Amino acid sequence: MSDSKCRISRRRFLGRSAAALAAPLILPSRVLGLAGQTPPSQTVIAALIGCGGRGGSLLGMHSIPGCSIVAVCDVDRQRMENAQKRVSAGLAFQDFRRILDRNDIDAVVIAAPDHWHAPITVMACQAGKDVYCEKPLCRSVVEGRRMVQAARRHGRIVQMGTQYRSIARTRQACEWIRNGRLGQVHTVKLTHAPNPTHPIEPAQPVPANLDYDLWLGPAPWAPYHPKRCHFSFRFFMDYGGGFIADNGVHMFSVVSWAMGTDQTGPVSVQATGTPAGNSLYTVPVELRAEFEFADPPWRMIWEQAPGAGLNLEFIGSRATLSGFWDFRVTAGEADLSPTRGSELHLAKSLDHSINWLECIATRARPVMDVETGHRVTTWSHLGNIAWRLGRKLRWDPKTESFIGDEEANRLLHRSYRAPWRL
Structure with missing residues (x-):
């Protein structure tokens, strides 16, 4: 995918009509009427940074209609190559900065060790990419606040991976x-x-x-x-x-x-x-x-x-x-009946x-x-x-x-x- 095509795709993706926003993003392709494919304009082009235990699980995002993991990254070349094979990713790097430099990647999924969460998240926000970051968010209070500031300053969506929510x-x-x-x-x-x-x-x-x-x-x-x-x-x-x-x-x-x-x-x-x-x-x-x-x-x-x-x-x-x-x-x-409408x-x-x-x-x-x-x-x-x-x-x-x-x-x-x- 060329940079220019990706920029057009990204703009269309973010500019969907109000009617579209009222519906779920993830729609079966048969509903979209596209012969089994989600249109590129509705696909988040993502990269995985950190391909170990949690990263291996998060590769499952690639199977969600509307998300395509096209690049993987890990400082351990063996893990990087294994992840690349699992999703048939065309791009694989040991240095995460190679991913952040690319204009054809919309978002990153971070499953690197904790001491890397803040630097990668802040740099990803600065690069205009949305972020899914595994828990814990960071390894210090100051890091966490700077991650929030980076997300707000650059208008990024940043989700922490605490799935219990x-x-x-x-x-x-x-x-x-x-x-x-x-x-x-x-x-x-x-x-x-x-x-x-x-x-x-x-x-x-x-x-x-x-x-x-x-x-x-x-x-x-x-x-x-x-x-x-x-x-x-x-x-x-x-x-x-x-x-x-x-x-x-x-x-x-x-x-x-x-x-x-x-x-x-x-x-x-x-x-x-x-x-x-x-x-x-x-x-x-x-x-x-x-x-x-x-x-x-x-x-x-x-x-x-x-x-x-x-x-x-x-x-x-x-x-x-x-x-x-x-x-x-x-x-x-205690009353453990389902939450009532007025509650x-x-x-x-x-x-x-x-x-x-x-x-x-x-x-x-x-x-x-x-x-x-x-x-x-x-x-x-x-x-x-x-x-x-x-x-x-x-x-x-x-x-x-x-x-x-x-x-x-x-x-x-x-x-x-x-x-x-x-």
């Missing part, structure tokens, strides 16, 4: 809570398994298929070890934040939706935990963080402990609702990827917009900072800064390794 069971549970079915919720408890450890081992030679310097990118230089890369990167503070910044962000997104805090945050946080000790990994093994919220007052407890499973527990004045995939009343009594109804999305694609067409905010993604990811950063400093911290969600604590405020951003900057 697009699960009907989750939405129904949140509507029960928002509509007072449990009474006044005063405590929310989240449980998760501890972070793992790994013995310290000697550095190893960098594999020939891996551009390790580019994998590190803005993170501090460190000798190569296979456990630094791919799935286990999340257990290094330089690249991730442990499970609180992984499944924790999924769970926080549910809590925020249920409690109506998408545009604000906690007012204090304190945390305790077990250091990793003699381990290659650097995140705490066990972690307990307590967050206090105001207007109305309630608290949230995140606890990683041996034997703990994934669970959310909303404790109200009349009943307690517990679960993760499905929710049930575990104390008291509050939350945004309905039946598929997270399709919601993003629809919003690219309508330019509406997606169900997990970058602002909300930033807010709930911030909770994970606050928990890790409180654990690191070992004291209770007061937080101002309006200014996104700690009150009267400059040492804590210095931890809201992480320095970048040259030549990278945000």
Whole structure:
């Protein structure tokens, strides 16, 4: 596809009539009457950046009518080539900047390690591309705010990949809570398994298929070890934040939706935990963080402990609702009938990827917009900072800064390794 043809396609795609906006973007080709094909003017031309575990799953977007993944990118050449074969992508790169330089790509799907989310998202917005970014949104509070600013400044649609906002069971549970079915919720408890450890081992030679310097990118230089890369990167503070910044962000997104805090945050946080000790990994093994919220007052407890499973527990004045995939009343009594017409109804999305694609067409905010993604990811950063400093911290969600604590405020951003900057 030539650049000129793509620009025409993009303009037509974004300029569809008001009548078209009232209908779903993703239509069966038989409805469109196009002999089994979605017209190019309604197709989002996308690229995948990061072809590992989550990236491999997100390649499924290629099968959605109205989305075509034409390029893949990964610093691991083997993963890049495997992804290229899966979708028959004509373009494959190890350097994501090659994708951002192209005018024939409308949007990018980012499934790179966490420390790359902010730089790639900001640069993609600057390049005029819409973004789907896996959770957590970023690895620092300052990064998250700059991602929001970039999306707004350049008019981009940026969705964070927390798919629980697009699960009907989750939405129904949140509507029960928002509509007072449990009474006044005063405590929310989240449980998760501890972070793992790994013995310290000697550095190893960098594999020939891996551009390790580019994998590190803005993170501090460190000798190569296979456990630094791919799935286990999340257990290094330089690249991730442990499970609180992984499944924790999924769970926080549910809590925020249920409690109506998408545009604000906690007012204090304190945390305790077990250091990793003699381990290659650097995140705490066990972690307990307590967050206090105001207007109305309630608290949230995140606890990683041996034997703990994934669970959310909303404790109200009349009943307690517990679960993760499905929710049930575990104390008291509550009406769990479907949300009534007169009650509050939350945004309905039946598929997270399709919601993003629809919003690219309508330019509406997606169900997990970058602002909300930033807010709930911030909770994970606050928990890790409180654990690191070992004291209770007061937080101002309006200014996104700690009150009267400059040492804590210095931890809201992480320095970048040259030549990278945000």
